[in-house]
Amino acid sequence: MRRGTVDDLRIGVLMLDTPFRRLPGDIGNARTWDFPVQFRVVKGADPARVVHGEAKGLLQPFVDAALDMVAAGVRGITTSCGFLALLQREMAAALPVPVATSSLLQAPVIEAMLPAGRRVGILTFAAEALTERHLAAVGVRTDTPIEGLPPDSLFRSVYGAKGGESDIDRLEAEVVAAARRLVDKHPEVGAILCECTNLPPHAAAIAAATGLPVFDIIGFIDWFARSLAPPAYPRG
Known part of the structure; x- marks a missing residue:
């Protein structure tokens, strides 16, 4: 028997170093998941350093x-910030297990599913920080439509670890407005x-407001985790 291991531990989530409350549906809330997940905070990986600092020195x-x-x-392995798409290739090369750094990895598949003339659009924490480098790192078209939360929004304040109370209704209103x-x-x-792993708690509201399918990190990792332990079906 191997020592120091945990059975049926499919997914490990590399967490940013943050103080804020994580809602049910957020990648960092254990109640979000229907299977065992391990969390590990990467010290010093604060939102500013990852989002606007391009995760320099954090690989x-x-x-x-x-x-x-x-x-x-x-x-x-996955992470708690879509901006870590910049590290996808390096982390995949360094690790002995599959890694999905960002929900943005889904974009090419989503676009292939859509009717002719339709495109995927990205809703992000900070549009000004999501560059062509992030998109290209995970195979996303660099002309993909992008919309972010305003710099003065409560969402950016709370999830950027700048302070502010986690007012769920106000956060959701800001997210829905950005999606519209x-x-x-x-x-x-x-x-x-x-893109943002703090957006999934509001995915249902986004879908209701826009009438469009909404993809996020939670659905992506559910799919990922299923591949690591496929269900066995009855025979006959």
Whole structure:
């Protein structure tokens, strides 16, 4: 028997170093998941450093934390920030298990599913920080429509770890308004992809407001985790 491992531990989540409350549906809330998940905070990986600082100097801390979780039995790795798409190739090369750094990895598949003339649109924490480098790192078209939360929004304050109370109704109103701006500016958008891992608690409201399919990190990791432990069906 192996020592120091945990059975059936499919997914390890590399967490940013943040103080804020995580709602049910957020990647960092254990109640979000229907299967065992391990969380590991990467010290020093605060939102400003990852989002606006392009995660410079953080590759090795993320790799080290991931390897520690793999040694404990984790069979797949993800992260709590879509901006870590910048590290996808390097982390995949460094780890012995599959890694999905960002929900943005889904974009090419989503776009392939859509009717002719329709495109995926990205809803992000900070549109000004989501660059062509982030998109190209995970195979996303660099002309993909993008809309973000305003710099002065409560959402940016809370989840940027700048302070503010987590007022669920106000956060949701801001998110829905951003989603509506996205589809108003880009009527060709046929599906919305949430970059930010704090957006999934509001996915149902986004879908209701826009009438469009909404993809996020939670659905993506559910799919990922299923591949690591496919269900066995009755024969006959």
